[in-house]
Amino acid sequence: ELKVEQNPLFLSMQEGKNYTIYCNYSTTSDRLYWYRQDPGKSLESLFVLLSNGAVKQEGRLMASLDTKARLSTLHITAAVHDLSATYFCAVDLGTDKLIFGTGTRLQVFP
Amino acid sequence: KAGVTQTPRYLIKTRGQQVTLSCSPISGHRSVSWYQQTPGQGLQFLFEYFSETQRNKGNFPGRFSGRQFSNSRSEMNVSTLELGDSALYLCASSLGPSLLEQYFGPGTRLTVT
Numbered sequence: 001e002l003k004v005e006q007n008p009l010f011l012s013m014q015e016g017k018n019y020t021i022y023c024n025y026s027t028t029s030d031r032l033y034w035y036r037q038d039p040g041k042s043l044e045s046l047f048v049l050l051s052n053g054a055v056k057q058e059g060r061l062m063a064s065l066d067t068k069a070r071l072s073t074l075h076i077t078a079a080v081h082d083l084s085a086t087y088f089c090a091v092d093l094g095t096d097k098l099i100f101g102t103g104t105r106l107q108v109f110p
Numbered sequence: 111k112a113g114v115t116q117t118p119r120y121l122i123k124t125r126g127q128q129v130t131l132s133c134s135p136i137s138g139h140r141s142v143s144w145y146q147q148t149p150g151q152g153l154q155f156l157f158e159y160f161s162e163t164q165r166n167k168g169n170f171p172g173r174f175s176g177r178q179f180s181n182s183r184s185e186m187n188v189s190t191l192e193l194g195d196s197a198l199y200l201c202a203s204s205l206g207p208s209l210l211e212q213y214f215g216p217g218t219r220l221t222v223t
Contacts, residue, residue: 031209033209033212035214041216042200042214042215042216042217043153043200043202043214044214045211045212045213045214048210048211088153090153092209097155097158097166097168098143098145098155098209099155100145100152100153100154100155101152102152103152103153
């Protein structure tokens with residue numbers, strides 16, 4: 001059974017600091033997605049990573065994929081309050097069926 | 111360009127009833143996927159439709175069903191509702207049959223009492 005684990009589950013960080021969210025998965029996949037969800041809102045697509053070594057960056061967020069280690073990271077640089085949200089990774093099994101991680105709730109405080 | 115719309119946005123039903131949720135994809139999108147989000151189980155894939163055909167199904171009981179119409183609009187139906195079906199139901203649309211560039215709707219919050 002495929003498992004997708006994120007850690008940490010909850011992250012409270014100060015503005016201006018850097019941190020990394022980890023997404024580990026238990027089976028072979030070379031497609032991984034990152035999403036953001038604001039409280040009470042829907043999902044917003046952040047990144048699509050399609051191959052080993054893929055790296056995508058948008059503003060203060062950078063995502064990478066290591067398919068050999070079955071690991072994706074979402075790195076936050078110089079956090080700002082607007083980044084407060086829950087972040088999900090999701091693994092595509094190759095059958096266009098997404099398995100989501102547990103989510104990481106990020107809270108950025110002044 | 112209008113986004114993905116879902117109706118209704120909120121719904122309260124009683125155990126044993128059935129419910130139908132609707133999703134209108136972005137114009138031109140032919141793939142619609144459905145997801146259930148609960149505090150306990152997180153986000154789970156329900157099913158995916160492309161050109162009126164169900165291409166994938168998640169691990170949900172047969173009480174959960176769906177369909178897609180020729181205009182790409184999709185409905186999902188849950189029969190014999192249980193308390194555990196209370197959730198946020200999200201649909202997402204994409205242009206083609208893959209999940210790349212998937213856009214999510216605002217969701218339907220279903221409460222079963």
